[in-house]
Amino acid sequence: MYKLNLNTQNFLTQHWQKSPLVIKNAFTDFVDPISADELAGLACEEELSSRVIITKEDGWDIIQGPIEEYDQFGDDNWQLLVQAVNHWHPDSVSLVEAFRFIPDWRFDDLMVSFATPGGGVGPHIDNYDVFLLQGEGTRRWKVGARGNYSPRGGDTHTALIDDFEPIIDVVLEKGDMLYIPPGYPHRGETITTALSYSIGFRAPSQQELMSGLADHLLDTNTGSQRFISANEPEMPASLSIDHQTGILDLLKDLLAQPKHYQQMLGQLLSQNRFELDLCEPEQDYSTEDLTSALSEGAQLVRIGGLKVICLEGDTQSRLFINGEEFQLNIDQDKLTYIANQMNLTNDKVLELTGSAEMTRFVLTMLNLGYYYLA
Known part of the structure; x- marks a missing residue:
């Protein structure tokens, strides 16, 4: 379990979508939820979005994944980036949960990077909010003021820009974090071999x-x-x-x-930009299978990255899950409970499945691979 050392209410009032913030020791005694080897293993998979960025004297080269061999890159000046790690690595899900003071519908993904000394991304501007959390190693980050910046090389299809004057220049160590709202230019450079975590939040465009x-x-x-x-x-x-x-x-x-x-x-x-690691059973669960599992103490666990949303003031009784609508004739408190909980305890699932409608819903979730029994 990860506990964020941050007054979230003050943060939302003073900094969220307004100004960048350095948060030293954001996580006390931080432990990386994933190792460099595990990250490299994920980057081998076709289903995941990954890339290696190589820092050169005159710019950056990008090699799209899957990535299977790393010796070719040498000992410095490159970094590996893997998107949506929380979808595929269960141990990273609890890190994401520490940021649920921001609504789930805004959450995009957990991107994890492994970087060698000198590795990094050039100066760029993102159109989303991001928390940059430092794991093992050290990285230096510079952040500039909002303004009009020329795209690098005149290429309007890239987020890269010409360099900027920093208003923040900081070295992040394990457990430190930097928050950057949309529109602020920034760049990172690795000092010592590092694992870093990018927790991104988006809102829809027009x-x-x-x-x-x-x-x-x-x-x-x-x-x-x-x-x-x-x-x-x-x-x-x-x-x-x-x-x-x-x-x-x-x-x-x-x-x-x-x-x-x-x-x-x-x-x-409720849709995701990145593919989910669905936990579809080899054979569909039946009511008897569910009853047997619950009698043995099973709980219902949501897969990593799945978005379950309920609308305040909705004209209908329903949940939206992974871009789909699920009508449920239950009271708002139960809808809200299901949407808010990543894990449903055995007692709660037994209570919910007291009705035939909720039993069908739980079976649907299991057979779609959105939840699994643990």
Whole structure:
């Protein structure tokens, strides 16, 4: 279990999405949840997103995973990055749980890096919030002020920028952490061979929201209302202000209806960008299998990275899980409990499965591989 040494309420009020912050000794006596060898093993897998970044005099080379051989990179000036480690390495899940003072729907993934001296990423700007936690070894981080920076080499398709004047210049040691909000340029350089953890949080862009709304309307065969005008312009080629605002009012009307935006938001925000390590059984669980397991004391455990979301003020009784909607005719307290708990104790599962509907739900979760019995 990882306990964060941070007044979270003060942090949310003073720094969250506002200003960067160095948090020395964020975790006392920090123990790396994963070893360098285990990380290298994950980087061999096709299902995971991984890459090696090599630091050169004139820039950086990127080699996309899977990565199986490391001797070719030498002893310094490179780092391995593996995304969504919390999906595939159970021991890392408890580290992520220390950051659940930020809502689950914002959480993106736990990226872990192994870096040799001199290894790092050039100056860049991210469009998401990130906590940079230091494990073994030491890294130096520089953070600049928000501003207008030129993309490196004029390439607008990269997050890399020209260098910046730092407002923070700090060496992180084991257990230290740096928080960086969106829009602040930063760069890291490894001093001694290091393991580092990047805990990232995202919010949807306007593009993603519009795409999600369009998908929802197509899937539900709704949103077919067309524009009706009260007057027409005198000039045939003119699109009048009245017509422009009237057409856009069709979107406003849709977005004012909970039946549209609640389902869209639940499905969109419960999805993951990275593949999950589903725990699908070889043969579907039956009611008898579940009853037998619970009688032996089994509990229900959520797989790493799975998002379970309930909407405050939802017009329906449901949960959104991994982009899917699950209708459940139970009270809001039980919905909220299921969504908030990573593990459901044996007593709680026995209580929930007292109804046939909840038994079907638990079996569905097990057979989809979203939960497993432990």
